[in-house]
Amino acid sequence: MIRLKKGLRKEDYQTLFEFYRDVDTIKYFRIADKLMKFSSAGEMKRHFDSTGGLKLFGIYQNKDFIGYLVLNKDEIGIYLGKKYNGKGHGTDAMKLFLNKLFKQGFKKIKLDTCTENKHAICLYEKIGFRIVKKTKNDRKILVKKGNKWISKKSGSIYFEIKRKEFSK
Numbered sequence: 001m002i003r004l005k006k007g008l009r010k011e012d013y014q015t016l017f018e019f020y021r022d023v024d025t026i027k028y029f030r031i032a033d034k035l036m037k038f039s040s041a042g043e044m045k046r047h048f049d050s051t052g053g054l055k056l057f058g059i060y061q062n063k064d065f066i067g068y069l070v071l072n073k074d075e076i077g078i079y080l081g082k083k084y085n086g087k088g089h090g091t092d093a094m095k096l097f098l099n100k101l102f103k104q105g106f107k108k109i110k111l112d113t114c115t116e117n118k119h120a121i122c123l124y125e126k127i128g129f130r131i132v133k134k135t136k137n138d139r140k141i142l143v144k145k146g147n148k149w150i151s152k153k154s155g156s157i158y159f160e161i162k163r164k165e166f167s168k
């Protein structure tokens with residue numbers, strides 16, 4: 001069973017730091033080059049704390065921390081550790097989160113990803129998000145060249161979902 005909890009515990013930051021060591025899981029994030037350079041869970045936590053407006057929600061499968069959702073105004077994001085991918089947890093967590101936000105009074109929720117992130121695009125469309133805008137070459141992602149990660153330009157896809165469009 002998937003549960004959400006506001007805020008991350010100290011040990012969750014440690015687990016997240018270990019998840020982030022697998023660059024493949026963060027390569028599509030706008031700040032991937034920054035995330036891959038954290039030298040400790042403490043440094044990573046300080047970065048999250050310093051961003052002010054970001055609200056983190058831990059995703060737990062039974063008692064295990066498996067990833068997080070993030071809310072910034074009316075925009076959200078999701079991240080799961082590699083071993084928890086492809087099992088329906090992203091769908092379950094996202095539905096729980098949208099249900100919670102819409103109950104709290106949000107009328108519309110937005111998110112975006114890069115054009116390469118086919119898995120995330122599938123998830124968002126499956127849940128009912130609509131594409132509202134596509135752009136070209138407005139962000140950077142990481143790609144592997146030999147055994148090195150290098151930056152590459154990518155496009156973005158912007159999505160939104162209205163409360164009345166969301167069915168649990």
Ligand SMILES: CC(C)(COP(=O)(O)OP(=O)(O)OC[C@H]1O[C@@H](n2cnc3c(N)ncnc32)[C@H](O)[C@@H]1OP(=O)(O)O)[C@@H](O)C(=O)NCCC(=O)NCCS
Pocket residue numbers: 025026028067077078079080081084085086087088089090091092112113114117118119120122123126
């Ligand atoms: C994107 C992410 C949240 C998806 O979560 P998930 O739990 O793996 O997704 P689900 O298992 O619920 O699958 C959702 C849909 O994606 C599709 N999908 C599953 N595995 C896929 C894959 N390897 N490639 C492409 N699409 C895939 C399927 O359509 C699936 O729905 P279905 O099983 O009903 O057909 C997760 O992979 C993740 O955290 N990735 C790293 C961080 C990231 O990219 N976050 C988004 C940045 S904007």
